[in-house]
Amino acid sequence: MIQKLAHIGPVLAVKFYKEWCFCAQGPFIEVYEFKTGSKVGRYQIFHRNKVHGISICRNSKRVLVYGSRSVSIITIDELLSGKNLLGYEKMTAEWIVSGEFSYNGDQVYLLTIYNKVIAVDPVTCDIVRTYLLEGERSILYSGSIKVLPTKVLVNAGTIMNGIVIWDLTTQKKLWNLKGHEGAIFYVVANNSGSLLASCSDDRSIKIWDLHTGELLSTGWGHTARIWNLEFFNEDKQLISVSEDCTCRVWDLLNNEIRQKEMYETHLTKNAWCVDVENNSLIAVTGGNDGRIKLTEIRKPSFTNDITVTLEDISKSCKEFEPKKNEIIKGFHLFSFGVVLITSEGNIIQHLTAQNKWVLIEHDERFFSFSITQGINNTVFFMNNKCILKSLTFSTEGCLLNTTEIKLSDLTQTINCISVRPYDENFSLVIESANPNDPLLLLKFKERTNELLEKVVLNKPANLLTSCAEIYGDYLLVGGRFSMVFAFNLLDTTCHSLFVKLPASDAVTSIKHIEDKGGNALFSMTNRDGAYFFVSFNFKMKTVKIVHTNKVNRGFLEGSFYDENDEFIVYGFKSNLFHIYNETQQYEIFSQPCGGAHRQWKLFQPKNDNSVLCFVKNSTLNIVTIPSYQFPKTLKNGSHGREIRDISFQPGNYDSNKNSLFITGSEDTTVKLASLNVETGDIINHWSLKTHVSGLQKCKFISDNIFITCSAREELFVWELEMNFSLPYVSLRQKLIPSTNIPDLRIMDFDVIFLEGTENDFIMVSVYSDSSIKLWHYIYDQNKFTKLAEGKYETCCLLGVAFVPFKRSLKLLISTTGGFLVTMDITKNIPFTLNDGKLPNKSYTKDICKELPHWSDRVRVHEAGIKSFELKLNPTAESFMVYTGGDDNAMAITEFSNKDDDTLDIKILCKDCYAASSTITSVNLLDNGNKLLSTSVDQIIRIRDISNNELRILDSQYTTVADTGSCDIRKLEDGRHMALIGGLGLSCWQAT
Structure with missing residues (x-):
C-alpha cells in the first residue's frame, strides 16, 4: 500500500574507505564514490534504529554498524551486493556508545552506556567476553575505543565525572581526566595513543597527555557545542564539527592546539560527524540538514598569486620610484599579468611569465583621481577632466597601441563602467557628475580600440550609475536607490523603461540570463544583500520582477549560474569576500580582505580559475580561487530544523x-x-x-x-513564475500586522476564489489568541482589505477552512480544546453566494464588520485537533471532517445543513487509540476513500474510510523524527506521492 522512495534526514556517521564514503542516514547506509560524487547505493541496515557509528576492519573487510541497541557486522561485499541485510541485525541489552574491531580483526569491541565493553565474535556474533571497570558506575554520554598493537584503551566520556581512561586487558583505570564543564560530548585518542582530544558542553577542545594524564592545551573557537573530533595528517592536526554548523581545522604544534581554518558546512543547527581521507586531505561531514559535505583541507598553491606594495615594485623596476603617500588607484588583470595606475599617474605592468615589473609611462593628468576599467586585452584610464586613455596589449603583454579620447559631450567625468563584448566588440558607459550632462555609451572595435559609435543618452534625474549590461539594442543601467533604467540605443529620444527594485541600496550587477517567449530575463544584485530576477519585454514595454530574495551575508556584488544551473552569488560580509552557492546554501570560497570599502575586482575568465584582486593596507593582493578536485557535496540536504x-x-x-x-x-x-x-x-x-x-x-x-x-x-x-527554464518566486504582498510589535502567531488560513476573476480571493486567518479575520485580496491592485474580524473564545485556534453551501458560507475551525466549531459568515461578506460560489462584485471597502458568534460546535477530541481534512458533499448539503488530535485519537464527524441553515452534527466513528502519540496530519487519498495519517510515534498509517470506519490497511515506520507534516499529490497514472516532514523529509508512494 505504501512504499518509501527516498529519505533526507540527519547524517549521524561518516567513514572513508578506499574509494568509497559510507554515510549513515536513518537506518540506512548510503555509499558514494567520493572522487566523482556518484552514488553506489542505499542499503537498509536496521529495521528502525538509526545508524550512529561505522567502523571498518582493514584486515577482514568487515563493516561494524551500530546505533541505539542495534548492531550489525557484515562484509563490504555483502553490503554492496544490494541483498536484504536486515537479518544481520542483532540487539544488545544496553545502548552502544562506540565500537571497534580488535587489532587482528578476530573480535569486535562494543562500548555501552554503562561503561562496559562487550567482546563479540564478528562471524557468529556470539558474545566472547564482557569487560568492565569495577567500582566505576558513571553513565556515558560518549566514548571511543583505541585499539593499539599492544593494548586497548577505553576512553569513556561521562555525564558528570569527566573522562575515564581504562585499559581493556587489565580492566584497570588509568586516568580520570577532569577540567571540562558539563557532559563530555566526544573523546578520541590519536593514532599512537599518546594524546587524547575531548570536547564538552563548555564549547572547548582539550588536549591531554595519555602518558601523564596532564592537560596540555585548550582550544576555543566554536560558538556552540562540539559534537565530533578526529585526529588526521599523522596526528599533526585535529578536525572538529559543532552545533554552530562549522567544521574547523586545528594545528597541533608542540602539543598546543591552534585554529587554522573554519568552514561553513551545514545549515542552521548541528554538524554531527566528520571523517578525513588522509591521502587526499579531504573531509566529509554530516549534519542535521541531511547534507553530506566534502571539504578540501589541502589548499592548492598558485604561482600567479602575488602580494606586492609600491615599494616592492620599485625594487624590481628601477625606473619607478614611488613618492611619499603614493598609492595604487586602479588595476586590471589580464592573462599575461596585471596593469595598474598610481595616484601620481604612473602606469605599471607586471609580466607573470617573466616575473618582472615594467613602468609603461607617467601621465600627470591622472594625478590623484583616475578610474580603471579593462576588457579583453585593453585597459582604460579615465580622469575627472574628460580624458579617456586606452592601452592595448598582445596576449604576451606587449604594448600594441595607445589611444586617447576627449569626451567633449561632458563637462566632467566621475564614472566609467565596462560592458562585456557587444557584437564581438566592447563598450564603455561613462557618466558625469554634472546632472545636466548626458550619459555616454562608447562602442570600440576589438584589438584596435577604434571608436565605432558614440551614443548620447538623456540621463534621468537622480541617476548615479553603478552597473550596466547591454542586451541587443538596449542598455540596462543600475544605480543608487535600487533604480534600473533600460535605454533604447536605436532611438535615444524614446523614453527608457524603468523599474524600482524593492530594496534601498545600489544595484551592483545586471546580467542577462535567458530569453523565452519574447521576454528577456536578467539577474540583479543589490548592495543591501538582496537579489532579483527581472523580466523585460522590450516590444511590449513591460517589466516584471519575477523573483525576490535576500541573503544573510552582507553586501552582494554579483551573481551567475554555474555549469550545474546552480545560482552563485558573491559579495562581502564584514571583512570577508565570499562566494556562495545560493541554490544549495553553502559557501564556496572566502578570503579576508578588509571588507567592501576598498578597491577590488573579481576576474572570471572562461577557461581558467577565477581571480580576486584587492588592495589592503596599500598592498595589491592577487588571489586565485581554486577549482576544486572533488565534488562539493555528495548529497544536498533540506532544512536544518x-x-x-x-x-x-x-x-x-x-x-x-x-x-x-x-x-x-x-x-x-x-x-x-x-x-x-x-x-x-x-x-x-x-x-x-x-x-x-x-x-x-x-x-x-x-x-x-x-x-x-x-x-x-x-x-x-x-x-x-513558470515561463523560464527554472521556476522563480516573488514576494507579492504582506498582511499588515495589528500592532507595531506583533506577538501573535497566525496558525492557519484558507481561501476561496471569486468567480469572474483569475486570482482574487477571500481569505480567513486564525490566530493564537482566538482571533478570526476575513480579508479580500484583489490581485490587480495587490491589496488586502479587511472584511470582518472577531474572536472565538480565548483558546488558540489550530485550523480553519471555508465550507461553501448553496445558500450559505460557513467557517470550520479546530481548537486546542478539541472542538470543531462552525460559524456562519454569509452576512459578513460583501458577496452573494450563488450555488456555492462567490461571484465578484464591487462594494464599499471601508466597512469592517464584526464576525458573529459561533453557530455550532462539537467536542470531538480530548485535546487539541492538530489536523483535519474536509470532504464536501454539495448535493446533500453536508460535509465530512476527518480529524487527528493531541489525544492520539482519530475521528470521522458528519455535518449536515438543515433547512434553517443550522447544522446537524454526528460523530460517526472515533478511534481513541489511533496512535501511541499525537496525530500530526491527516490526508485524503484515493478519491476520499482512504486516509493517510502521520503521528509523533513515527508511524504512517493508511485507513479505509469508505464505510465511515477507520480500518487500518497498512502501516509503516518512518525515520523522520518529530513527524509533523504531510502532503499528497495524485499522479496521472493513479499513484499518490506523499511527502512527510519533520526532522527530515521522506518521500513515499501510496497506492
Whole structure:
C-alpha cells in the first residue's frame, strides 16, 4: 500500500574507505564514490534504529554498524551486493556508545552506556567476553575505543565525572581526566595513543597527555557545542564539527592546539560527524540538514598569486620610484599579468611569465583621481577632466597601441563602467557628475580600440550609475536607490523603461540570463544583500520582477549560474569576500580582505580559475580561487530544523516527471523544490528568507500562488513564475500586522476564489489568541482589505477552512480544546453566494464588520485537533471532517445543513487509540476513500474510510523524527506521492 522512495534526514556517521564514503542516514547506509560524487547505493541496515557509528576492519573487510541497541557486522561485499541485510541485525541489552574491531580483526569491541565493553565474535556474533571497570558506575554520554598493537584503551566520556581512561586487558583505570564543564560530548585518542582530544558542553577542545594524564592545551573557537573530533595528517592536526554548523581545522604544534581554518558546512543547527581521507586531505561531514559535505583541507598553491606594495615594485623596476603617500588607484588583470595606475599617474605592468615589473609611462593628468576599467586585452584610464586613455596589449603583454579620447559631450567625468563584448566588440558607459550632462555609451572595435559609435543618452534625474549590461539594442543601467533604467540605443529620444527594485541600496550587477517567449530575463544584485530576477519585454514595454530574495551575508556584488544551473552569488560580509552557492546554501570560497570599502575586482575568465584582486593596507593582493578536485557535496540536504508544513503545487511541472512543492521550517525559511516522482530524488531551487520566525503553515492556493504564515503575524503571498527554464518566486504582498510589535502567531488560513476573476480571493486567518479575520485580496491592485474580524473564545485556534453551501458560507475551525466549531459568515461578506460560489462584485471597502458568534460546535477530541481534512458533499448539503488530535485519537464527524441553515452534527466513528502519540496530519487519498495519517510515534498509517470506519490497511515506520507534516499529490497514472516532514523529509508512494 505504501512504499518509501527516498529519505533526507540527519547524517549521524561518516567513514572513508578506499574509494568509497559510507554515510549513515536513518537506518540506512548510503555509499558514494567520493572522487566523482556518484552514488553506489542505499542499503537498509536496521529495521528502525538509526545508524550512529561505522567502523571498518582493514584486515577482514568487515563493516561494524551500530546505533541505539542495534548492531550489525557484515562484509563490504555483502553490503554492496544490494541483498536484504536486515537479518544481520542483532540487539544488545544496553545502548552502544562506540565500537571497534580488535587489532587482528578476530573480535569486535562494543562500548555501552554503562561503561562496559562487550567482546563479540564478528562471524557468529556470539558474545566472547564482557569487560568492565569495577567500582566505576558513571553513565556515558560518549566514548571511543583505541585499539593499539599492544593494548586497548577505553576512553569513556561521562555525564558528570569527566573522562575515564581504562585499559581493556587489565580492566584497570588509568586516568580520570577532569577540567571540562558539563557532559563530555566526544573523546578520541590519536593514532599512537599518546594524546587524547575531548570536547564538552563548555564549547572547548582539550588536549591531554595519555602518558601523564596532564592537560596540555585548550582550544576555543566554536560558538556552540562540539559534537565530533578526529585526529588526521599523522596526528599533526585535529578536525572538529559543532552545533554552530562549522567544521574547523586545528594545528597541533608542540602539543598546543591552534585554529587554522573554519568552514561553513551545514545549515542552521548541528554538524554531527566528520571523517578525513588522509591521502587526499579531504573531509566529509554530516549534519542535521541531511547534507553530506566534502571539504578540501589541502589548499592548492598558485604561482600567479602575488602580494606586492609600491615599494616592492620599485625594487624590481628601477625606473619607478614611488613618492611619499603614493598609492595604487586602479588595476586590471589580464592573462599575461596585471596593469595598474598610481595616484601620481604612473602606469605599471607586471609580466607573470617573466616575473618582472615594467613602468609603461607617467601621465600627470591622472594625478590623484583616475578610474580603471579593462576588457579583453585593453585597459582604460579615465580622469575627472574628460580624458579617456586606452592601452592595448598582445596576449604576451606587449604594448600594441595607445589611444586617447576627449569626451567633449561632458563637462566632467566621475564614472566609467565596462560592458562585456557587444557584437564581438566592447563598450564603455561613462557618466558625469554634472546632472545636466548626458550619459555616454562608447562602442570600440576589438584589438584596435577604434571608436565605432558614440551614443548620447538623456540621463534621468537622480541617476548615479553603478552597473550596466547591454542586451541587443538596449542598455540596462543600475544605480543608487535600487533604480534600473533600460535605454533604447536605436532611438535615444524614446523614453527608457524603468523599474524600482524593492530594496534601498545600489544595484551592483545586471546580467542577462535567458530569453523565452519574447521576454528577456536578467539577474540583479543589490548592495543591501538582496537579489532579483527581472523580466523585460522590450516590444511590449513591460517589466516584471519575477523573483525576490535576500541573503544573510552582507553586501552582494554579483551573481551567475554555474555549469550545474546552480545560482552563485558573491559579495562581502564584514571583512570577508565570499562566494556562495545560493541554490544549495553553502559557501564556496572566502578570503579576508578588509571588507567592501576598498578597491577590488573579481576576474572570471572562461577557461581558467577565477581571480580576486584587492588592495589592503596599500598592498595589491592577487588571489586565485581554486577549482576544486572533488565534488562539493555528495548529497544536498533540506532544512536544518524541523519541517512544519509541506504543500504540492496542484499543476504539473516538467511534463509530469517532477512535481514542485514548498516546505516551511522552524529555521524560518521556505524552500521551493521539485520531486522526481519516479526516483523520489529532490532538487532544491530556492530558499526564501523573508520570514523572521518559524513557519506555521504554507499552502499552494493555485498553480502560481502560495501563501505562508508564521509568528509575529507574518502572512506572505508569493507568486510563482513558470515561463523560464527554472521556476522563480516573488514576494507579492504582506498582511499588515495589528500592532507595531506583533506577538501573535497566525496558525492557519484558507481561501476561496471569486468567480469572474483569475486570482482574487477571500481569505480567513486564525490566530493564537482566538482571533478570526476575513480579508479580500484583489490581485490587480495587490491589496488586502479587511472584511470582518472577531474572536472565538480565548483558546488558540489550530485550523480553519471555508465550507461553501448553496445558500450559505460557513467557517470550520479546530481548537486546542478539541472542538470543531462552525460559524456562519454569509452576512459578513460583501458577496452573494450563488450555488456555492462567490461571484465578484464591487462594494464599499471601508466597512469592517464584526464576525458573529459561533453557530455550532462539537467536542470531538480530548485535546487539541492538530489536523483535519474536509470532504464536501454539495448535493446533500453536508460535509465530512476527518480529524487527528493531541489525544492520539482519530475521528470521522458528519455535518449536515438543515433547512434553517443550522447544522446537524454526528460523530460517526472515533478511534481513541489511533496512535501511541499525537496525530500530526491527516490526508485524503484515493478519491476520499482512504486516509493517510502521520503521528509523533513515527508511524504512517493508511485507513479505509469508505464505510465511515477507520480500518487500518497498512502501516509503516518512518525515520523522520518529530513527524509533523504531510502532503499528497495524485499522479496521472493513479499513484499518490506523499511527502512527510519533520526532522527530515521522506518521500513515499501510496497506492
